[in-house]
Amino acid sequence: MSELLQSIDARTRLAGTNKLEILMFSLGLDTRTGRTETFGINVFKVREVMRTPAITSAPDMPSAVIGMVSLRGVLVPVIDLVRYTGMPTDTTPEVMIVTEYNGRTQGLLVAAVDTILRLDWAKMKVPPAMLAQKMGGLITAVTELPDGRLVMMMDVEKVLSDTSGSEDDDVYRHVTPIGKDDRTVFFADDSSTARMQISRTLDALGVHHMQAVNGRQAWETLQRLADQSASRGESLSQNLQIVLTDVEMPEMDGYMLTRCIKGDSRFKGVKVLMHSSLSGDSNQQLGKSVGVDEYVSKFEPQRLASTLTRLLT
Numbered sequence: 001m002s003e004l005l006q007s008i009d010a011r012t013r014l015a016g017t018n019k020l021e022i023l024m025f026s027l028g029l030d031t032r033t034g035r036t037e038t039f040g041i042n043v044f045k046v047r048e049v050m051r052t053p054a055i056t057s058a059p060d061m062p063s064a065v066i067g068m069v070s071l072r073g074v075l076v077p078v079i080d081l082v083r084y085t086g087m088p089t090d091t092t093p094e095v096m097i098v099t100e101y102n103g104r105t106q107g108l109l110v111a112a113v114d115t116i117l118r119l120d121w122a123k124m125k126v127p128p129a130m131l132a133q134k135m136g137g138l139i140t141a142v143t144e145l146p147d148g149r150l151v152m153m154m155d156v157e158k159v160l161s162d163t164s165g166s167e168d169d170d171v172y173r174h175v176t177p178i179g180k181d182d183r184t185v186f187f188a189d190d191s192s193t194a195r196m197q198i199s200r201t202l203d204a205l206g207v208h209h210m211q212a213v214n215g216r217q218a219w220e221t222l223q224r225l226a227d228q229s230a231s232r233g234e235s236l237s238q239n240l241q242i243v244l245t246d247v248e249m250p251e252m253d254g255y256m257l258t259r260c261i262k263g264d265s266r267f268k269g270v271k272v273l274m275h276s277s278l279s280g281d282s283n284q285q286l287g288k289s290v291g292v293d294e295y296v297s298k299f300e301p302q303r304l305a306s307t308l309t310r311l312l313t
Helices: 002-009 081-085 129-134 156-163 192-205 215-231 254-262 281-289 301-312
Strands: 019-030 035-042 046-051 065-071 074-080 095-101 104-110 112-120 139-144 150-154 184-188 208-212 242-245 271-276 294-297
Touching (some): 019 081, 019 095, 019 104, 019 150, 065 104, 074 081, 074 156, 081 104, 081 156, 095 112, 095 156, 184 192, 184 215, 192 301, 208 215, 215 242, 215 254, 242 254, 242 301, 254 271, 271 301
Parallel strands (some): 035 150, 074 104, 184 208, 184 242
Antiparallel strands (some): 019 035, 019 112, 046 095, 065 074, 095 104, 139 150
């Protein structure tokens, strides 16, 4: 365990290289299938890994949140991923992955951790529709290991959204429309939860929008839009003002997508707004290093709306 922690602490920055590192873990033997599935989480979201500590139960918590633990004087909610996924297993979670994303810290209980794997985002593929449906939208990307195992990237943003209480509709009702019907935003995000929240924010602003489920799909679509504008003798920025991109996406991440946009003269005048749960200062600096114009943390609709309003007006 200590070697794993040292490995996490020694991670190198991978911005702009279209590479990532994932911590692989399992939830135990699925008694329905007789298989032990392998899941993954971006190492950038992992703060530490520890044996499951004593957990204090807390009242009025979502069913998957089994209590709280004190980490260096801070109370952290603990989410049992086996209970959250509904997987039938006799395995007792023995490991807690302490994660930090969206500006929040939480513990995720799992059966075991495996190792850290470095790979290219191009090898992470959008999950087949059948798998995505089976897992209830919880899987954002999959890759196959040389030994034949399938690693499924878990949408921890969805986990946090589902276990932190229902979303407040008043947040969107308090967003003021910008009053301009000629503004368009293109956004890319592999999380269905994030795409829904972005769409609701843009709808509340009264802004036209298009979307993609990963960076490669976004780049292919953006190039077509640039070609269409050029064929009409127009600048793309006349028809598209902002590209809003996540960082973690299969096939092409947000850093590489930004590099492509900023390196293509057809996109002059088009702003790139990075919208990520990797909200730490270091990740914001990584975004700026590849040319991102601004950075907004995820799941803050009012802040996102405020930033978009300023950039679009």
